[in-house]
Amino acid sequence: MAETLKMTQPLISAEAITKSYFKGQHKVPVLRGAGITAQRGEFISVIGQSGSGKSTLLHVMGLLDSPDVGEVILDGTRIDNLHQAARDQLRNHVFGFIFQFYHLLPELSLLENVMTPLMIRHSFLGFWKKRREIRDAAMSMIDEVGLSHRLRHRPSELSGGEMQRGAIARALVARPEILLADEPTGNLDAATGAGIMELLNRLNQEQRLTIVMVTHDESIAAQAHRTVRLVEGRIQGVAWEDAA
Amino acid sequence: MYKLLLCVRYLRTRYIALACIISVMLGVATMIVVNSVMAGFTTEMRDRLHNFLADIVIESRGTEGIQDADRQMALVERAAGKYIAAMTPTIEIPGMMTFSDPYSGQTYTVPVQMQGIDPVGKARVGPLQDYLDSYNPTLDDGVVLKPALRSPEEPLGWNLTAEGAEHRRLVQERQKLFLQDQPRPPVGNPAPESDASDDTAPPTMDSMEPVFDSEAAPESPDAAATAADSGNNVETHIDEGNANENSQQSPKPDAATESPGQESAVAEIPGDAFLLDTPAPTAQQSAEPLPARVYIGEGLISFLVRDPETDKQQKVMMVQPGDDVILSTVTAGRPPEVTKFQATVVDSFRSGMSEYDSSIVLMNLEALQKYRGMERGNWITSIHIRLKDYADAPAVLAALEREFEPGTVTIRTWEEKQGLLLSAVEVETAILNVLLFLIIAVAGFGILAIFYMIVVEKTRDIGILKSLGASSSGVMSIFLSYGLGLGIVGSTAGVVIGLLFVRYINEIEDALSWVTGRKVFDEKIYYFFEIPTYVNPWMVFSVASGAIAIAVLASILPARRAARLHPVRALRFE
Numbered sequence: 001m002a003e004t005l006k007m008t009q010p011l012i013s014a015e016a017i018t019k020s021y022f023k024g025q026h027k028v029p030v031l032r033g034a035g036i037t038a039q040r041g042e043f044i045s046v047i048g049q050s051g052s053g054k055s056t057l058l059h060v061m062g063l064l065d066s067p068d069v070g071e072v073i074l075d076g077t078r079i080d081n082l083h084q085a086a087r088d089q090l091r092n093h094v095f096g097f098i099f100q101f102y103h104l105l106p107e108l109s110l111l112e113n114v115m116t117p118l119m120i121r122h123s124f125l126g127f128w129k130k131r132r133e134i135r136d137a138a139m140s141m142i143d144e145v146g147l148s149h150r151l152r153h154r155p156s157e158l159s160g161g162e163m164q165r166g167a168i169a170r171a172l173v174a175r176p177e178i179l180l181a182d183e184p185t186g187n188l189d190a191a192t193g194a195g196i197m198e199l200l201n202r203l204n205q206e207q208r209l210t211i212v213m214v215t216h217d218e219s220i221a222a223q224a225h226r227t228v229r230l231v232e233g234r235i236q237g238v239a240w241e242d243a244a
Numbered sequence: 245m246y247k248l249l250l251c252v253r254y255l256r257t258r259y260i261a262l263a264c265i266i267s268v269m270l271g272v273a274t275m276i277v278v279n280s281v282m283a284g285f286t287t288e289m290r291d292r293l294h295n296f297l298a299d300i301v302i303e304s305r306g307t308e309g310i311q312d313a314d315r316q317m318a319l320v321e322r323a324a325g326k327y328i329a330a331m332t333p334t335i336e337i338p339g340m341m342t343f344s345d346p347y348s349g350q351t352y353t354v355p356v357q358m359q360g361i362d363p364v365g366k367a368r369v370g371p372l373q374d375y376l377d378s379y380n381p382t383l384d385d386g387v388v389l390k391p392a393l394r395s396p397e398e399p400l401g402w403n404l405t406a407e408g409a410e411h412r413r414l415v416q417e418r419q420k421l422f423l424q425d426q427p428r429p430p431v432g433n434p435a436p437e438s439d440a441s442d443d444t445a446p447p448t449m450d451s452m453e454p455v456f457d458s459e460a461a462p463e464s465p466d467a468a469a470t471a472a473d474s475g476n477n478v479e480t481h482i483d484e485g486n487a488n489e490n491s492q493q494s495p496k497p498d499a500a501t502e503s504p505g506q507e508s509a510v511a512e513i514p515g516d517a518f519l520l521d522t523p524a525p526t527a528q529q530s531a532e533p534l535p536a537r538v539y540i541g542e543g544l545i546s547f548l549v550r551d552p553e554t555d556k557q558q559k560v561m562m563v564q565p566g567d568d569v570i571l572s573t574v575t576a577g578r579p580p581e582v583t584k585f586q587a588t589v590v591d592s593f594r595s596g597m598s599e600y601d602s603s604i605v606l607m608n609l610e611a612l613q614k615y616r617g618m619e620r621g622n623w624i625t626s627i628h629i630r631l632k633d634y635a636d637a638p639a640v641l642a643a644l645e646r647e648f649e650p651g652t653v654t655i656r657t658w659e660e661k662q663g664l665l666l667s668a669v670e671v672e673t674a675i676l677n678v679l680l681f682l683i684i685a686v687a688g689f690g691i692l693a694i695f696y697m698i699v700v701e702k703t704r705d706i707g708i709l710k711s712l713g714a715s716s717s718g719v720m721s722i723f724l725s726y727g728l729g730l731g732i733v734g735s736t737a738g739v740v741i742g743l744l745f746v747r748y749i750n751e752i753e754d755a756l757s758w759v760t761g762r763k764v765f766d767e768k769i770y771y772f773f774e775i776p777t778y779v780n781p782w783m784v785f786s787v788a789s790g791a792i793a794i795a796v797l798a799s800i801l802p803a804r805r806a807a808r809l810h811p812v813r814a815l816r817f818e
Contacts (some may be wrong), residue, residue: 059812064811064815065811084715085715088715089713092712103704104708105705106705107250107253107257108250112249116246116712117712120713120714121713124248174713
């Protein structure tokens with residue numbers, strides 16, 4: 001019974017998330033009870049105007065932010081109310097982030113950037129023992145995104161597309177279950193963006209990677225299995241999605 | 245691991261961090277240099293003070309002294325014998341020294357501190373032999389001009405060196421020849437004031453006895469007995485000599501000879517009539533040195549002349565070993581009376597403490613006892629004691645306090661005797677240290693400001709790290725270890741530079757002198773050939789670790805700020 005339940009259980013779900021920010025004295029509501037559910041291996045795109053709260057929803061799901069009201073459930077366990085250390089652990093093990101502006105660390109080479117999540121995971125001693133393993137993992141991930149000729153380069157020496165590929169490699173090196181992508185093509189030209197989308201689709205298909213992607217571009221969003229539309233902090237067309 | 249990597253990367257790529265490192269480095273280097281030089285001066289000064297003072301000094305309350313040196317020393321031995329390495333009886337008394345300067349022809353009288361010593365005993369409580377000029381080669385800028393006159397094996401004593409004896413003989417022969425060549429001045433020639441006539445008018449006394457004031461030593465009849473002319477003071481001796489030449493004392497316009505009182509006679513001594521004659525009578529008497537022998541502090545009888553050609557400072561000695569000087573002091577009687585006597589200079593010394601070198605005259609203890617009327621009963625004024633281990637000083641002091649009747653003597657360590665000077669130096673060092681540490685504190689605030697800048701600059705990186713799962717404490721430790729790294733690098737560089745500076749301080753001083761064209765450190769002023777330095781490893785360690793601690797402390801605030809950054813806001817930071 002439990003087995004079958006687990007099978008139908010979504011990998012991650014954010015339920016009835018409400019989140020407001022303060023701008024000075026004014027409370028600005030961003031999310032007003034938005035919710036999203038992703039099954040294992042699903043590729044979901046969240047689409048909305050800027051300011052509709054789609055990035056915030058992603059941050060709340062990825063435990064970078066905590067909701068005012070609502071729950072984030074991973075594999076049937078509520079995770080948004082965990083204490084800080086456990087949240088840090090989950091971010092490192094379960095989630096992988098990619099951002100519109102790539103956010104690679106400028107002081108580190110591509111290889112070091114990709115190794116960072118594993119360095120964070122292991123203590124100094126643990127890293128030293130597994131350094132070869134970690135290095136190989138990072139190399140193969142870089143190879144997968146097609147950047148093995150750029151290992152020693154600093155982010156500033158890479159093109160936008162290369163940086164985003166590097167960021168994807170970094171997000172995936174720790175073998176996360178869920179990839180959270182915040183406008184991954186937002187800063188790239190159409191051709192490069194298409195390349196990135198192709199890479200994400202391939203990863204989704206080959207590795208059954210669960211992807212939640214936020215975008216404002218309809219054509220990009222259309223490449224996902226399913227699109228969720230966010231308007232003013234609420235999900236639109238849920239009924240339609242469910243029917244489909 | 246990422247902490248270390250990022251910390252090292254930030255250190256290597258932020259040039260602004262270099263500013264922090266340099267400020268820490270300069271602070272540390274300055275503190276090490278100043279402390280080493282101060283410690284060098286202090287140690288050197290303490291050594292020199294200490295060497296002349298022995299470890300513990302027992303002094304009589306008054307100048308009349310305490311009786312029976314041997315019994316007092318036996319008391320000391322009984323009280324604290326097991327701690328004591330050596331002791332020596334001493335008489336310390338202020339006095340005046342009169343000598344003539346052959347260069348200017350002037351006669352000078354200067355205040356001195358006379359110490360009657362037994363040189364062998366004195367050498368056991370302090371390094372006397374090293375100070376005596378005859379045991380040291382004459383140096384000029386480190387080049388030996390003249391080897392030492394005495395071999396180091398030669399025991400200390402009151403004998404003249406061969407050179408001193410030769411000088412004495414030559415002076416006397418010259419005097420003799422001079423006298424033979426000179427026509428006898430006409431009787432009644434009333435010009436004894438002029439130097440020339442004084443030199444030409446030596447007494448023809450044939451007394452082999454030394455001249456000294458026997459009357460001034462009422463407690464020493466022996467001394468009086470040995471005096472050739474009992475009842476005559478020095479002046480009358482010499483005046484007799486003049487009188488022999490001039491047939492009568494009366495033609496001399498000087499009032500000295502006419503005043504029967506000793507006091508007035510003394511008052512006349514600076515008059516040229518007396519002193520410039522002094523080599524003459526001794527020359528007449530004997531080539532043998534007088535029974536009173538002295539080592540004179542170099543500062544008393546020398547002066548510095550700048551050679552106009554080489555522009556080098558040269559030391560000119562006004563009195564050579566073999567010459568005679570006149571010493572006057574007071575007797576041990578109550579009330580004390582003035583006593584004066586001639587003494588042969590055996591040697592000069594240089595302890596390096598200018599205070600001592602320009603005031604102390606060391607003299608043979610027996611002669612001083614005799615002239616001060618202290619030899620019957622073997623009176624002395626102080627006992628200098630050297631301990632086996634100076635750490636025992638408090639115990640020895642306590643034991644001696646119990647042994648000696650209260651009120652008879654003062655017992656002090658050399659540090660207590662020089663307490664004011666030493667504590668002044670200590671306070672000076674402490675204040676200097678506080679001020680210098682403020683320099684490092686300023687560097688600390690520089691680190692604080694620069695770190696805040698770096699945290700702001702790295703805000704987005706902090707957000708990235710947190711999104712990758714880095715904990716707040718991990719982020720904090722990046723910046724703390726960054727501060728630690730800055731501190732360690734800065735301190736290490738500072739220690740290296742500071743130690744190198746100290747090591748080559750004299751070369752640096754030479755270079756600075758050469759660049760600025762004037763002497764930065766004039767060794768003649770400080771009595772040091774080189775700038776003395778003493779590197780205390782603990783001092784270096786505490787300065788370096790203090791600087792590191794300040795760097796870490798200064799990075800705590802920025803590190804906390806970095807750790808508390810909200811990841812989303814940090815990511816959005818532009």
